[in-house]
Amino acid sequence: MDVEMTIFTIITHSGDARSSSMEAITHAKEGEFEQAQRCIEEAENKLSMAHKEQTKLIQAEAQGEKHDISLLLIHAQDHLMNAMTIKDMANEFVELYISINA
Template sequence: MGIIIHGGNARSASMRAMASAKKAEFDEAEKFIEETNEELNKAHRIQTDLIQAESRGDKTEISLLMVHAQDHLMNAMTVRDLALEIIDLNKKITQLSGGN
């Protein structure tokens, strides 16, 4: 469940970062990206613990919940990558239009 929770939190923070960038609130957008990265790190730690346990011989059941968790995490990572691009593009647009 931790992967799902932290993945969802990361995705939400990335979405807020993009919304902030659309309003040229780039400091706020960067704070949301920091939050995204912290949440992704938490999810990755849980994932790494599961992988290490499996490598020691502790089998993890491949359930629908586990598949959903992995899907959630990968989706959050993709949204973060897109958010970084959107923020960068909005910064360039703002600069070209004579904004901040």
């Protein structure tokens, strides 16, 4: 397993998910609720991809494949957790804007 490539993949997908989540908030603020929902779905897809990569690392470690904990791995985990939180908050913002505009 190429650990560094897996880590960079987590970072990339997490960053894309964060961007899609922020874009969803912008669309909702402008009353573009269908586009906001599409952005939320894209964020969920990217988070799923990042989580699959994270799972590969976890499974490898559970099977005895040990790796040093690097700053890069910590950075990837940080990106993933922040992207998940921002996606959840974006969901709340979109719902809030929908109810305000109803």
